[in-house]
Amino acid sequence: MNNIAAPIETEVPAPCTDHVMFLLIQVGNAMAQRLEQTLGVVGLSGPKFGALSHLVQVGQPLSLSECAARMTCVRSNITQLMDRLEADGLVRRVEDPNDRRAVRAVVTPLGRERHAAGVKQVETMKQELAKTLAGVDQGVLERVLSAIR
Amino acid sequence: MNNIAAPIETEVPAPCTDHVMFLLIQVGNAMAQRLEQTLGVVGLSGPKFGALSHLVQVGQPLSLSECAARMTCVRSNITQLMDRLEADGLVRRVEDPNDRRAVRAVVTPLGRERHAAGVKQVETMKQELAKTLAGVDQGVLERVLSAIR
DNA sequence: GCTATATTATTCATATATGAATAATATAGC
DNA sequence: GCTATATTATTCATATATGAATAATATAGC
Numbered sequence: 001m002n003n004i005a006a007p008i009e010t011e012v013p014a015p016c017t018d019h020v021m022f023l024l025i026q027v028g029n030a031m032a033q034r035l036e037q038t039l040g041v042v043g044l045s046g047p048k049f050g051a052l053s054h055l056v057q058v059g060q061p062l063s064l065s066e067c068a069a070r071m072t073c074v075r076s077n078i079t080q081l082m083d084r085l086e087a088d089g090l091v092r093r094v095e096d097p098n099d100r101r102a103v104r105a106v107v108t109p110l111g112r113e114r115h116a117a118g119v120k121q122v123e124t125m126k127q128e129l130a131k132t133l134a135g136v137d138q139g140v141l142e143r144v145l146s147a148i149r
Numbered sequence: 150m151n152n153i154a155a156p157i158e159t160e161v162p163a164p165c166t167d168h169v170m171f172l173l174i175q176v177g178n179a180m181a182q183r184l185e186q187t188l189g190v191v192g193l194s195g196p197k198f199g200a201l202s203h204l205v206q207v208g209q210p211l212s213l214s215e216c217a218a219r220m221t222c223v224r225s226n227i228t229q230l231m232d233r234l235e236a237d238g239l240v241r242r243v244e245d246p247n248d249r250r251a252v253r254a255v256v257t258p259l260g261r262e263r264h265a266a267g268v269k270q271v272e273t274m275k276q277e278l279a280k281t282l283a284g285v286d287q288g289v290l291e292r293v294l295s296a297i298r
Numbered sequence: 299g300c301t302a303t304a305t306t307a308t309t310c311a312t313a314t315a316t317g318a319a320t321a322a323t324a325t326a327g328c
Numbered sequence: 329g330c331t332a333t334a335t336t337a338t339t340c341a342t343a344t345a346t347g348a349a350t351a352a353t354a355t356a357g358c
Binding site for chain 2: 020
């Protein structure tokens with residue numbers, strides 16, 4: 001669902017502040033959806049790509065708790081995501097030698113490949129966005145968005 | 150999960166275009182999350198509030214298909230959402246007299262009340278956002294966002 | 299060294315979303 | 329008027345998210 005909450009359309013010409021909030025949500029969703037779509041081409045979803053990105057970036061096995069912290073989500077979420085990634089053969093779970101409670105996630109070679117493919121897809125999408133944003137001062141936009149986040 | 154896809158943090162000083170895409174997604178999610186939270190105070194979720202808003206705005210029963218179209222989502226989604234809204238007593242399903250396949254959603258008095266409470270909550274949140282956005286030309290921001298959507 | 303407390307990952311219940319398959323009903327085209 | 333096709337809502341399987349409860353293990357504080 002794109003409209004998490006639909007604005008009650010008023011008859012006022014341009015009630016600015018009103019719409020900005022919903023616009024931000026809508027645009028965020030639209031971008032996320034487009035990303036999902038592009039990643040789908042190489043068999044990845046947004047969350048799957050996100051998890052792989054973190055693991056590849058760090059360059060070493062991460063405990064599931066660390067993953068959750070990096071991805072700003074709850075641990076049970078990661079448990080499920082890793083189940084799916086493992087089923088896809090993109091990640092493996094290994095025991096932590098230092099802490100018997102912990103489980104660490106390792107990217108498999110296939111996972112690395114898939115991640116690289118995902119990066120390429122994202123590149124393409126970024127270029128499209130750049131076109132859409134031609135004429136907009138991206139520095140300004142970035143600063144505004146950072147302030148809101 | 151906030152980070153649908155985490156950018157691979159490069160060492161480059163400010164790769165602008167790169168980040169804007171992820172920033173848009175992040176900000177959208179952050180806003181949606183904040184909205185969820187505020188609405189939670191009066192016992193509503195984003196989708197629930199959204200559905201009520203459409204029904205209240207239109208002012209007459211909407212078929213579930215019409216709801217789906219307005220909320221830009223798939224019909225099975227609305228079936229489930231209406232189940233929850235009905236369980237909450239905020240909406241009732243009524244038969245369509247003209248089309249025996251169709252089911253229409255009607256807001257209950259309690260639904261109206263709850264929606265009004267939600268609107269108040271959203272008002273508050275909008276004012277907060279307005280403060281954050283002080284000094285930003287909202288007209289410009291709105292135009293940029295509209296272009297992307 | 300033991301005990302109380304914290305941390306880890308998992309499981310469960312739930313909410314939200316999608317898309318495919320289905321049964322009931324409407325409608326277009328002859 | 330009948331038949332082929334379309335439309336309606338639902339159900340099912342699945343992915344994603346949250347938070348509470350749990351069992352296993354670590355650690356702090358005495």
